[in-house]
């Protein structure tokens with residue numbers, strides 16, 4: 001039954017009740033009825049184009065299964081914070097333990113709910129450190145692929161709200177390792193800072209974590225500075241769209257093209273910032289290959305800085321031409337998440353260092 005028919009039915013019921021029942025809810029006005037009709041038609045039209053677009057990409061057999069999985073509520077896990085007091089966490093979760101299962105495909109301790117129920121909210125331990133972060137296990141897996149070493153110098157170029165930044169900080173040594181977390185949007189950057197401060201002790205933040213606010217498409221100020229760069233790119237987020245009617249109405253196939261251009265610009269900057277021999281992990285939560293393998297392909301074929309794909313050893317996910325895709329219909333609900341690991345293999349011969357004054361620096365410390 002359509003939304004309009006459903007509203008009419010309710011109106012009819014209310015009408016019936018009027019002769020002996022609820023007078024508070026009048027039948028829908030003509031104006032509202034028209035507006036609902038318009039919205040339904042718009043949504044149906046977008047859904048038809050959306051289906052056609054992704055059916056072409058995924059095939060008539062796979063697409064309905066993937067779509068069904070995408071429409072289900074997003075699955076999360078609890079990523080335990082190594083800086084939180086273990087005794088406090090054990091005590092807090094003692095009643096949930098039988099429902100929790102430890103994920104075997106990531107090295108940071110992460111727990112999922114066997115019954116897919118909600119976790120108790122994260123909270124502060126005796127030292128004012130938050131105990132765990134709730135996120136998609138695919139996100140932890142993506143940072144796993146970076147094979148972080150305690151002394152790595154890392155850039156997270158699109159970092160807010162901070163799930164992957166936190167998972168990187170779990171693996172760095174505060175004395176020798178360093179993470180720079182970049183986020184262009186000031187409100188999201190504020191949230192990123194709050195997350196870092198709430199999960200990581202002040203002395204560790206002081207020694208190993210920096211937050212900056214540059215435009216990732218123009219992150220050219222620090223050439224060849226990092227061992228590893230994490231690029232979790234802004235993308236079409238189709239799963240999110242399917243759970244947000246208003247956002248979904250705005251979708252069109254053009255969105256992937258626009259996003260892919262921006263993603264390639266950020267990837268160029270990421271590759272520019274990593275040292276020769278270092279790696280960039282490119283990730284999106286899009287299901288469109290335009291935003292995934294095609295971005296990597298363009299960088300390999302047309303980028304001025306040479307890169308090569310690196311094969312990753314992972315326990316879950318489907319291989320794509322240049323990376324891995326974690327699909328919710330194949331992984332018990334995790335994802336979607338695409339990621340690809342590429343190594344910088346040489347220098348950019350055409351690069352001319354920019355004047356420092358031109359750099360788009362914007363830090364709201």
Ligand SMILES: C[S@@+](CC[C@H](N)C(=O)[O-])C[C@H]1O[C@@H](n2cnc3c(N)ncnc32)[C@H](O)[C@@H]1O
Nearest residue numbers: 158159160161162163164184215216217232234
């Ligand atoms: C997919 S989210 C990152 C999620 C984050 N890595 C995490 O795990 O919590 C992408 C982020 O990139 C930011 N962003 C978008 N365009 C950007 C740009 N040009 N430079 C830097 N950040 C950008 C968005 O504001 C958004 O916070």
